[in-house]
Amino acid sequence: MSSIGTGYDLSVSTYSPDGRLFQVEYASKAAENSGLAIGLKCKDGVVLAVEKIVQSKLLVKGANRRIMSLDNHVGMVSSGLVADGRHLAKRGREEAQSFRDQYGTPMTLKALIERVAMYEHAYTCYGSVRPFGISTIVAGVDKTGPQLFVVEPSGSYYGYRASAVGKGRQLAKTELEKLDLANITVKQGVMEVARIAHLVHDDNKDGNFELEMTWIGPESKGFHEHVPQDLLKEAEDAAKRALEEAMEED
Numbered sequence: 001m002s003s004i005g006t007g008y009d010l011s012v013s014t015y016s017p018d019g020r021l022f023q024v025e026y027a028s029k030a031a032e033n034s035g036l037a038i039g040l041k042c043k044d045g046v047v048l049a050v051e052k053i054v055q056s057k058l059l060v061k062g063a064n065r066r067i068m069s070l071d072n073h074v075g076m077v078s079s080g081l082v083a084d085g086r087h088l089a090k091r092g093r094e095e096a097q098s099f100r101d102q103y104g105t106p107m108t109l110k111a112l113i114e115r116v117a118m119y120e121h122a123y124t125c126y127g128s129v130r131p132f133g134i135s136t137i138v139a140g141v142d143k144t145g146p147q148l149f150v151v152e153p154s155g156s157y158y159g160y161r162a163s164a165v166g167k168g169r170q171l172a173k174t175e176l177e178k179l180d181l182a183n184i185t186v187k188q189g190v191m192e193v194a195r196i197a198h199l200v201h202d203d204n205k206d207g208n209f210e211l212e213m214t215w216i217g218p219e220s221k222g223f224h225e226h227v228p229q230d231l232l233k234e235a236e237d238a239a240k241r242a243l244e245e246a247m248e249e250d
Contacts, residue, residue, distance in 0.1 A: 011127045023131055024124055027153035030133035031080035035209070036166040036200055037066075038193050039077065039137035040176070041148040045186040045217025046139035047227075048077045049193045051166070051201060054208040067214045067226075070116075071096040073140045074109060075214050075224040079166030080134035080153075088132060092116050109140045109147040113157055121155025135165035140224065141216045168200035175199065186217035190227055194235035198243055211236060 008014055009022035016022060035051040050066045066085070067077045070092035078085035095115045099107040116138065123129045131153045139148040150165065151157040161181045164172035175196045184192070190213060197211050213227045213235075227235075 012124055012129070012131060013127045021124065021154075024154050027080075027131035027133045028135070031078075031135040031153060031165060032167065032169070034079040034081075034166045035066075035206075036164060036168045036172060036197060037077045037079040037135075037137055038162075038164045038172060038176075038196060039139050039148050039150070039160070040162045040179075040184075040189045040193055041139065041146045041160070041181065042184045042186045042189045042217070043182060044146070045141055045189075045215060045220075046075070046146050046148055047186055047189040047193050047213065047215045048075050048137065048139055049197060049211060049213040050077045050079070051197055052210045052212055053206050054210055061210060062212075065212065067212055069093075069224045070112065070138065071100075071106060071140070072223050073106060073142060073216060074112060074138065075140060075216065076136060076138045077214075078134040078136040081132075084132045084134045085136065088116065088120065088134065088136060091119055092138070095119075106142065108142045108144065109138070109149070110144075113138055113149045113151065117151050117155050117157040119155075120151060120153070124154060137163060137165060139216070141222055146216075164196075167206075168202075172196050172200050186215050186219065187231075190215065190231060191235045191238060194232070195239040195242055198236070198239040 008016040012023040035053050037050045040047040048067050068089040070076050076089050096107045120132050124131050136151040148160050149157050150163050162176040201209055213232055215227050216224050
């Protein structure tokens with residue numbers, strides 16, 4: 001970056017001569033270098049997954065959740081600084097609860113994502129704060145059907161049929177584009193997401209990882225819940241077999 005060291009990256013509210021906010025770009029880099037997170041919108045629900053790199057053998061499996069619920073019907077996963085993700089999830093839960101208390105009905109995902117994105121954008125407007133170092137996937141099923149959005153550190157958000165953020169996102173997106181997203185079910189989505197996560201992961205660089213996955217669909221009765229362990233294990237075993245077969249063919 002040509003303007004590094006010239007003072008334009010000292011404050012989030014200072015533009016460089018070519019119209020860039022460097023601290024927002026640095027926050028995006030923090031998100032890109034974290035574990036892969038995947039969101040998939042299916043015909044009957046949504047699937048969320050995250051690759052959690054095992055940093056220590058002493059970590060308790062399943063204890064360090066990275067996917068959080070914002071409401072009964074909405075889930076969120078982020079790639080980047082874990083503490084930032086938890087703070088944003090807390091804000092999202094407060095917005096959803098406030099809406100439910102005021103109007104007596106669950107908040108639509110579009111309304112919730114607008115409030116979360118505006119909150120994140122506010123942290124790019126003042127010199128006394130810093131941007132959130134996360135890229136976030138928020139997905140759910142409301143009265144309009146399955147919905148999936150990605151919120152960037154700048155506070156901008158986009159609706160997707162499927163998306164991936166974090167390390168290896170380009171390869172993951174390439175694999176997601178091959179799926180028949182209009183006709184895939186959440187159960188099939190679990191199998192595909194597991195396959196993509198194992199395909200993208202590089203054991204030589206990152207070591208072992210734990211795959212955390214949640215879904216919202218008929219099997220969960222419209223609630224955001226973790227995928228049952230037996231189904232998750234079946235999906236991971238199938239993904240490993242497919243990867244081994246592909247390596248043998250090469």
